Amino acid sequence: QSVLTQPPSASGTPGQRVTISCSGSSSNIGSNPVNWYQHLPGTAPKLLIYSNNQRPSGVPDRFSGSKSGTSASLAISGLQSEDEADYYCATWDDSLNGSWVFGGGTKLTVL
Amino acid sequence: QVQLQQSGPGLVKPSQTLSLTCAISGDSVSSNSAAWNWIRQSPSRGLEWLGRTYYRSKWFNDYAVSVKSRITINPDTSKNQFSLQLNSVTPEDTAVYFCAREVGADLDYWGQGTLVTVSS
Numbered sequence: 001q002s003v004l005t006q007p008p009s010a011s012g013t014p015g016q017r018v019t020i021s022c023s024g025s026s027s028n029i030g031s032n033p034v035n036w037y038q039h040l041p042g043t044a045p046k047l048l049i050y051s052n053n054q055r056p057s058g059v060p061d062r063f064s065g066s067k068s069g070t071s072a073s074l075a076i077s078g079l080q081s082e083d084e085a086d087y088y089c090a091t092w093d094d095s096l097n098g099s100w101v102f103g104g105g106t107k108l109t110v111l
Numbered sequence: 112q113v114q115l116q117q118s119g120p121g122l123v124k125p126s127q128t129l130s131l132t133c134a135i136s137g138d139s140v141s142s143n144s145a146a147w148n149w150i151r152q153s154p155s156r157g158l159e160w161l162g163r164t165y166y167r168s169k170w171f172n173d174y175a176v177s178v179k180s181r182i183t184i185n186p187d188t189s190k191n192q193f194s195l196q197l198n199s200v201t202p203e204d205t206a207v208y209f210c211a212r213e214v215g216a217d218l219d220y221w222g223q224g225t226l227v228t229v230s231s
Contacts, residue, residue, distance in 0.1 A: 002157040033216045044115075044221040045209070051216065088158060092216060099175050100148070100218065102158035 003028065004089050006103035013111045017077040020106045022089030024070050028101050032092040034072040036065055039086045039105075048087075049074060076108070084110045113137035115210050115222035123204075123229050129197040132187075133210030133222055140186045140193055141166045146213040149184060149195045152224075153206035163213065164193055200229045 005023040012018040022034065036049035047056055049065035052072065064075045072091075076083055089103040119131035133147070140147060146165035152158050162174035164184045174182050183196040197204060210222040 035217055042224070044223045046221075047217065047219050050219070056219070090158075090218065096176055098173065100150070100160035102160070104157045 002104035003093060003101035004091070004103035006087075006089060006106045008104065009107045009109065011109040011111055012076075012079045014079055014081065016079045017075060018079055018108065019076075020074045020087050020089075020108070022072045022074070022103050024072075024091065024101070026070060027095040028070075028091050028093040029067065029072055030070040031094050034065065034067050035090045036063075036072075036074045037088045037090065038083075039088060041086070045088065079110055081110050084108055113212055113220040115212065115220055117208070117210055117222040117225045119225055119227070121226055121228060123200055123227060124231050125201055125229055126199055129195070129200050129204060129208075129227055129229070131195045131208055131210075131225055131227070132192055133194070134190065134192040135212075136191075138212065140164075140191050141188055143167060144214060147184075147186070147193045148211045148213050148218060150209045150211055150218075150221075151206040152209070155203075156206070159206075161195070161197075165213075202229045205229045 033051040037045040038048050039045040052067040053065045062078045086105045088105050093101040114136045116134045123129045146163045148163040149161040162184050164172050181198045186193045205228050207224045207226050209224050211218045212220045
């Protein structure tokens with residue numbers, strides 16, 4: 001059972017805008033910045049968004065992130081076939097001795 | 112460009128020790144601004160953080176409560192790498208294991224992952 005809650009799947013057609021939600025609590029999303037990752041099985045997860053809404057160099061501006069309270073969202077606009085992947089949210093959790101916590105992942109299908 | 116290259120056996124027998132290594136290029140395991148993490152992924156548990164090592168004038172380790180009694184993460188400054196040892200493994204420890212660099216509040220670079228199966 002993942003600490004952060006994501007929908008298991010999402011889909012869209014090329015060119016559409018898709019959003020993926022990530023819900024947590026006051027000890028994790030409510031207190032710390034959120035990262036988003038794109039993952040293709042067999043490869044290293046790729047950092048898409050850091051500090052809630054910042055894009056690393058090389059990540060297209062079609063990807064954007066936001067956070068409000070204990071929830072965060074990843075939006076992908078102008079959907080492309082190569083966006084088909086698993087997407088995960090992550091943040092630090094201040095409870096117990098502290099730990100990184102993750103969402104269960106959202107499988108994005110481009111129809 | 113930071114790269115993390117993982118190595119280690121893909122099959123471990125129950126009750127034995129799982130050992131993996133993550134070789135770092137483009138950064139230093141002794142960096143005062145980075146931490147070096149191990150994370151695993153399984154269908155039943157999703158992504159699970161296991162622990163980290165980092166240097167801030169001396170070496171520190173943080174471990175997840177769920178594995179704290181069984182885990183050791185060690186830096187190797189001579190080879191610029193860090194390792195994971197997980198003792199007394201069971202089939203529940205079967206997972207894809209990742210190493211990752213942490214800078215600031217971000218896990219920014221990850222290794223490619225190593226599937227470790229615990230089976231006799």
